[in-house]
Amino acid sequence: MELQAIYIQFLALALFSIGLVVAISRRNIFFVLMGVELALNAVNLSFVGFSKTLPDTLSVTGQIVPLFTIAIAAAEACVGLAMVILIFRNRESMDANTYSNMKG
Amino acid sequence: MLPLWFIPLFPLIGTILLGAIAVISSGSKKGPAEGIVGTLAVAFPTFAFASVVLVAYTMPVGGIRETLCNWIDIPLFRADIGFLFDGLTRVMLLFITGIGALITLYSIGYMHGDRGFARFFSYINLFLFSMIVLVLSDSLLFTFLGWEGVGLCSYLLIGFWNKDLNNCKAANKAFIVNRVGDIGFILGMLCLITIGGSSLLNYESLNAFVRMLSGDMLATVLPILCLAGVLFFVGCTGKSAQIPLLTWLPDAMAGPTPVSALIHAATMVTSGVYLLARLSSMFVLIPVVLDIITWIGLLTAFWAAVAGLFQNDIKKVLAYSTISQLGYMFMAAGVVAFDASIFHVFTHAFFKAALFLGAGAIIHALSGEQDMRKMGGMIKKTPVTACVMIFAFLAIIGFPGFAGFWSKDLILEKLYVSGPMGPALYGVALLTAVITAVYMGRLIVMTFFGSYRGSKESEAHIHEAPVCMLFPMLVLSLGSIFAGYLWAEAIGLDFFKETLAPVVGGAQNLYFAAKGGVSHVNPLIFAGLGTAAALLGIFLALVLFGGRVPQAKGSSAPEGYKATWTFLFDSVHKYCGIIPVSVLAWLAEMVVDKILQGVQWTVGSLAEILGDGTRNLQVRKLRLQIALSIAGTAALIIIVLVTGGLI
């Protein structure tokens, strides 16, 4: 039994699913953000896992994209948290359901 | 060589400039400087006239064709903006721009002090532009543009003094009645398109097409061609105020007098005759329609002459005389004497413009009084105007040597030789000529002779018109004396006929060749009879109206949409046109509108119910939506997997 490339993809898939479920089903806004981070992590893992199936120098590319993803995740977390602070100041609530402004 | 599009360009520039001035100065109390506006207003028609003269001199016999650009290019329909300058266009343009410029000059004096000075001249320039486009275009569609433009401008100008509701009603009436005719024009064009596609709208290709028709092919298209002819004629009756669409013209007197002169002499009403002459090659193929035209023209001429006998308003007399003269032109066109009818248009333009401008000068001198019963003895107060009017009067009744004599007698002669019905036609037309002389004589006698019947204080104000009004009148009176010598058959001059020969001569020769030649008669007999008719008319007028004049009671000012002495035509319109349409409109409102509203309401409320339901799913339920979209994606993938993705 050796480590197979497909195992890594299944792990990534499982993590992604959990991240999605967390992001959508939890009502606390922090969990929504954490779910998104988890999903991004899973995507990174998938990238790295796939990159190892490529020959020679091509495999390096698969490591560079996760670096970008991490940087973007940092930016996203930064802005997202700032918005959370702003909204929290106005609404005094962590519940994502109460953030809607729409009438109806 | 001057490009043809220069000619309509000048009045268009004038319209835009003057319109801009009118809009800019609308806020100020004083209004724009009349000197500048007047100069601009006269300059552009004069430029147009000058360029027409220039082109007319250098024109080759066959005419000039010019295509400016493509206008409409869609499948099955193609139209160009093109110009055609040939003998017919030359004649029309010369007097349209020439008389138009003179009338514009006259208007400077007439409209002096009016608040809408710049606006008025902007409209006048637009009117001339439309008329030039109408005459100069090389296709029916582009002519129609000018046709509609003329209708619009007549609406704007008749209702120029729009503070008075009656004027607005008269303008509306003119516009709406003209629309009826315009529908005829459009349907006529559609008929032509049905026969041979949109290229038939071009006059040249229409002529070529008509020339090519023969035998079976002619028999096939003849019904549609007849229909097209009738429809075009309906269009002409609208613009040229023939039975049954004539009641708008007497009411059109509500506008300022120069406008009446412009509508009646140089522009608008002549467009119907122009169209008949332009489509002459088509009309000679359909004798049925020609007969209709003749009879309608005859009836109109006679009826309008009778109606003219009973008018007390000086302008209305002239309006009815215009209708009557137009009837003559249509008669001439109906007996395939298109050149004679255009010749009458030409001479009529001069003397009718002179008459209207003279009437305008008198109205101006009397500070707006239009009732002839309150005039009288004006020849002593305004001798120049009186001379002009009398010259024009002699021209219109066909006094020997004057313009109307040559053109009217020509038409009478053509009527006589037209066929088996000729003598009858001739008789009625000659009777009409007598009546014409009577009512015109009545106008002259009541206005210029006898003693003044108005109030004393108004008598003190009477004054001769200023020079800028007198000059155009003098020019026009010269025209009404000498214009006839362009085609004086009795003394062997037929310059005018030669000019028009390339346009309408072919069709006329074809027609008469098919009929087996023209019977020749001695023109001197007709000249003598015509002179006798004129003299008889003058004598009758002197006898009947020389002595006593009925006291003026009530106002004779135009009463908006109610023309007097229309011989029930207003009622005919009411019962045959307006009431059925009103019933239809009521039906449409009650039935169709309600049904449509019901359908609309149903659809709308369905959408509302659905929308409410959807809204409950959507609004404030972001997470549910994301979950739904995930489920939807999964469902799609499952479907693709199960069916193999080959649907």
Place this chain on the structure above:
Amino acid sequence: MLALIYFIILGVIALGSAICVFLSRHPLYGALSLVLSMVSLAGIYGLLGSPFVGVVQIMVYAGAIMMLLTFVIMVLNGARDSKTPMFDKVSLFVIPAVLALSGLVGFALVQAPIAFDASALRGSVALTSQTLFDTSSKGQGYFVLFEVLGLLLLSAMVAAVLLAKKRLGSINEGEDK
């Protein structure tokens, strides 16, 4: 064989802590579980021969981002939120939907023939940086992306400051009144 054992251990830790994120009531516990999950993922990166990514993961993700998140959670005192339920009816609908989707993706993955390539480079830092900053015309051009990323981070920072700060103008207005 050894690699598989390590992978199983790290993968179980990652999955378990991810499930902990899902089930934890307080956001702070969730954040800590997430950090654990990320660290174990970093281990897997190392196992796969990309130690550089693993180190960045620990430094930036588990270090900086999660630290920021934890900090904000503490500042805003998210524990006050204990009244709202963790799950609602939507959650019950989401779980089967996501399971169905991931099941399908897994099905697709099973169908796909993928395997490690023997010639894949066990990535060194040097090789990664060479590819990343290859400014020659033959290169992939990642350095441009890298610069753009710098701009993105800068603008994100500015946006965050603008969003989160108290309005200076509002204070002044208050003083005026």
